[in-house]
Amino acid sequence: MNKCITLYLMLLALVLFSCESEEVEELPPNIVLFLVDDMGWQDTSVPFYSERTALNERYHTPNMEKLAAQGMKFTQAYATPVCSPTRVSLITGMNAARHRVTNWTLRKDSIQPMEKNHDSLQFPEWNVNGVSPVAGDPKSVQAMPLPQALNDMGYYTVHAGKAHFGAIGTPGEDPLNLGFDVNIAGHAAGAPGSYLGTENFGNGKPDREIWAVPGLEDYHGKEVFLTEALTQEALKALDSVVATQQPFFLYMAHYAVHTPIMGDARFVQKYLEKGLDSTEAKYASMIEGMDKSLGDIMKYLERKDIAGNTVILFMSDNGGLSAHARGGEPHTHNLPLSSGKGSVREGGIREPMLVKWPGKVEPASVSDYQVIIEDFYPTILEMAGIDSLDTVQKIDGQSFVPVLKGEKEYDGMRTLVWHYPNEWGPSGPGIGATSAIRKGDYKLIYYHLDQHMELFNLKEDIGETKNLVETDTIKAKELARNLSDYLKDVDAQMPILKTTGEVVPYPIELFSDGSSERE
Template identity: 70%
Template structure:
């Protein structure tokens, strides 16, 4: 060894052009995106509001608490009101109005039955087939998914769980076509037929064949929950990444807590004993099973000395289910937020979000910055050091890394937009075709069917109980113009009146028409 040092020293002294070998570049951090399905803002023992609530006392999520203590909690993080639009915004960085995958996908080339059967509205031909990186499908959005960029940068990219990026028989159906090295149990459907290994996760059930979870045959006939099986498989793939000495991106996209609401038997009895009805006890047990998965992944990282080199992001894809299938009173399961999944109200779009980045993010910190799902695209790529992007799409998201680092934050006046020219199915407060903008504390919702507008000040009225539209006409006009300009800029689709065939006007145009009458 000493002879090598001497040679290098002589080389540097005698030969100006001779340089010692450069130090190996530092490997980029690993990234885990822990993405939960239908987890509401209140479905956790971590309080995301100014005060703890009865729901925070109901649920037991110690590993979310642990993640919050080790990282940053975001109190105003948003997704869309239903699943596929969120997932396409996540993977493309595009706002839903721009990418036009505005409803949940399943059948190739087909609108949803609740859309074709709507009494008063005709719905546009949105991108029902999801995403197509190649741009050959006219009913899919042409975009570069970020996992492909990570893979090209040397990451071992692992998809685990729910995909729901494209309809059956399309390119987007298979995560392997979107830049994932490995796909565990992801396909076109957005829900499992069964959470139970003893039921083969729905395989063999003809009536629910479309929902059967693929690729977990090893667990068929066994006493194991889907959430646990997915976690075990994900950890196996992390072992592969470690062996290959590659940085990894783990997209841990659980099917839970989506329907069917089926008890995680490891935790079910304790919630019955707490006095919950059987449905809510099942639901709470699913939440705790999800939290156990998070803890298993964090423990794995600790055991492999990977925690300091791994960023963990925790997020949900839409608000908590409350309109159907739940126990107790409907539309109350996200309080103090109004309504739930499928709704333009806060209960349908505000999410629990946590980020841990050792050495970068202050432990136990809290951010009140407003962020939205498309912001994850540039943020994750920046974390990974992938900055020279060659994209086919225009990205709407903005990196929230400055917020994580305590530097200059995103503007508090940056408008956030939602656009849903579709029909979800279940009914409830705020559910239905709508367009929405939030800027600062103010939020305007424009409902397409009757063209009414609702205005709320969320700082004063987080439950959206006091519609200020009549009292604040100037603010309505201001936000209606802001929203209309965005919709026009991205050429957003609008439904049409079924009787006349005339497209529903943008909100500013609707206001102008009212002023002339």
């Protein structure tokens, strides 16, 4: 009898141990989404191109290098040309053409000043108030925000840095309305009044008050850069949860490297000594300060012994600024890519993207799979173990978890669409009211103002120097039809031509046998 009892107890212990082991394995991962503002594809010492370039040699981002060595590098990751559309796509899973927050938001119920008196185009009443978690808010898109979905499933959710989800005085202005437990310095504005603690991050200055960064009073008057202050506060917020088994979602959304371009005193001198002009030295110092933040977070995770169960996703919200406010020649700061922020050319939409997922992603792996910003929504939900979610919005994004696990490769058939029926302000290649589509190696850009098109083979011409519209009319027509069908399907808004009072036609209508019907 004693032997039977002993055997039973041993089996029971084994079962309990097995169950406990399974529970440990099934714990959902912590997730850090590290989003940089206005960081270009080339603003790093990590080469995302097929070869290292002079820009890769200019910048110093050792922690991005470390992250790339530990995870997967995506060479063809895309966002939108400007910030708010990207951020709304990120937390809703919707393409900008569908959610209609197609330009950057700030003032309630108001289109941007540069759109109000345009010479040739009357711009649509896009969703200027941003995203809303509830129905009935005018000029807003209602959605189940990503942080709310994670929070409902037990995640502790922290927002740190730039929000820019909704206009002043709307629900989307405050990240706490979107499912975050903690909001550090996020509000309606998309740029800081100042990066300097000695300038109180813009607080107290009448000409910067709308841009003043809120909630960092402990750092006012101190020799501290905004990037560092945000990182310290983000890690403090995690201290209350890391000792438990509650998973967390940290959305580390830096204001850097958006204007105003200001030197980070910790790093700027080395770039001046390299011979960079004052503006570019300051910009490079902001890049390195951002990279230090990434490194500080990675060290924190290791110190707390949670790095092994923490996903890190690194992304930028649009291409690097190049049309104005930079040193040197405009439209060259993202070479070999064409143009920059505000443009639907590659320099304005192709982003540096890295993903570390211990035990799931092969270290130092590289993927040419094409992803777009709305893909983050279903991907992060799948990472968190949320396999079904009843959302009010239609999700356009596709999970890239199979890509991360090495189960899927790009077959060249997926289409990516950008829609910007708006005015940004500066001029340059690919800048202006546009719609664009990429399918396989080919990309078509349609300009609303004069209805001309550009067709590029990106595999052969990453710099978008050879317009193939006239020489490859079959491919141009194919993509024009694909783009038109998509815009019709999501009921995308189009500007009105002031000269005729008519809505800008779909691109397929410009071909002789294209449909003239507007559905």
